Amino acid sequence: MGRNGRISIREVARAAGVSTTTVSDALSGRGRLSQSTRDRVASVAADLGYTPHPNARWLRSGRTGALGLYVPESTVGLEYYMRLALGAADEAFAHGLALTLVPTWHGPTGPSLHLDGVVVSDPVRGDPMLARLAALGVPVVTCERDMTPGAQHAARAQGDHGRGARLLLDHLAEQGAQRIAVLCPGDDTSFTADIRRAHEQWCAERGVEHLVYDVPFAVTPGDVAAAVRRALSRQPSPQAVVVVPDGGVAPALQAILASGRRVPDDLLLASYVDSLALASMPVPITAVEIHPREMGHEATRLLADLVEGRSEPGQVVDVPVRLVVRQSTCVDQAVT
The missing domain is CATH 3.40.50.2300 (Response regulator)
Structure with missing residues (x-):
């Protein structure tokens, strides 16, 4: 076992009589392995109770496994946005992703944010944070339309x-x-x-x-x-x-x-x-x-699908009003 009590990939490799590379390829679906080898490695891993390290797939893919949620300062604390944030957190968790609340920062440079994408709640026209988030070079999904002239984002959830x-x-x-x-x-x-x-x-x-x-x-x-x-x-x-x-x-x-x-x-x-x-x-x-909770769910689902390669940019999802x-x-x- 590793230092934290988890079964390591080396333990699986030793028990299966193969290399750690073979274990990694067998469990990830990569490499040129026979189906019998993949099945045997998977069986040994299951018997030992092996689970991949939570950061392993992000390290392999070059991603961080974290999404950001930006809520304009003027709305923080309102019940609607708290419920929206809970919906976003639920959906991120369902995808095995972390959700980070992104604060407003001032000036041309901000903190070093390691995110795969950002959800922006109710973008406010003229908010300089919109350009700062776009400059991160990751997909941005908005809850409602961005009224900023010329604004283009990866996807949108919206209410009528x-x-x-x-x-x-x-x-x-x-x-x-x-x-x-x-x-x-x-x-x-x-x-x-x-x-x-x-x-x-x-x-x-x-x-x-x-x-x-x-x-x-x-x-x-x-x-x-x-x-x-x-x-x-x-x-x-x-x-x-x-x-x-x-x-x-x-x-x-x-x-x-x-x-x-x-x-x-x-x-x-x-x-x-x-x-x-x-x-x-x-x-x-x-x-x-x-x-609001459904709004958070839908926007985060759109973002997760984008960063995980399951969809193309430009999607718009309607959230019902009643x-x-x-x-x-x-x-x-x-x-x-």
């Missing part, structure tokens, strides 16, 4: 957020709301750009005012409360409020109740991003489920 926004807006209209205020970050990500565009088109089709209030991506309770107050001070006031950023709907509900309005009797309230907490809030919140209707948008189920 234009459709998700329309599902939500149509539901609100069915509940009697036409004037719908949307609290949304700017259009530096395809996620927010698609939602804003869908809302603008939806309003134009119905001849109603396009009410959008800018808030940061990593929104604070103060940001949300200020935006809600601006929206509710408008005359005529909106009949529904949609909060796009993850984690923003709880302070929105507080601000609405503080204004003396009830949800949903006086005002409908919805979140674009669903989360585990929304179903158990004092007024359960209608939301769009955009499946409307989850709860009490906050159903006018006959008011909670005060």
Whole structure:
């Protein structure tokens, strides 16, 4: 046995009466060996309980066995991205790969990253990290489209957020709301750009005012409360409020109740991003489920297939979106 208690390739070779090169070729499928030799070596290895060293296949292939996940600093800590990261880690583990969280670095040179590829979550237009990661010379797979002009990446997983926004807006209209205020970050990500565009088109089709209030991506309770107050001070006031950023709907509900309005009797309230907490809030919140864990799975699967030679660049995978209707948008189920 080796120093760490593992059966070594030398032990297999000694027991099988062959060289270590023959063992390596037999177990890897390489070399010009008879099938009987391959079978005998495999049988001896199994009897001894031999398993290859976890780094051996990467050393032979010139790869590292590690993938990177880059999440923009402004989104770290949000539940959506934690769930996405868990999905990415699950998928990497299923492929026998390690997953490394890649931090933001500043300046032209950064750390020496030994990665076979990188998943980028919600690329932000103008983020200098996108060019730095591309310069690593490894495949980059994005979660959602990169809005940077001329950007080209190896593959992409994406949600149809234009459709998700329309599902939500149509539901609100069915509940009697036409004037719908949307609290949304700017259009530096395809996620927010698609939602804003869908809302603008939806309003134009119905001849109603396009009410959008800018808030940061990593929104604070103060940001949300200020935006809600601006929206509710408008005359005529909106009949529904949609909060796009993850984690923003709880302070929105507080601000609405503080204004003396009830949800949903006086005002409908919805979140674009669903989360585990929304179903158990004092007024359960209608939301769009955009499946972050599946997004992490799909993007990492695309990357693993690329680096392991099972697919060609250019693939795009759609992650489904689904409307989850709860009490906050159903006018006959008011909670005060």
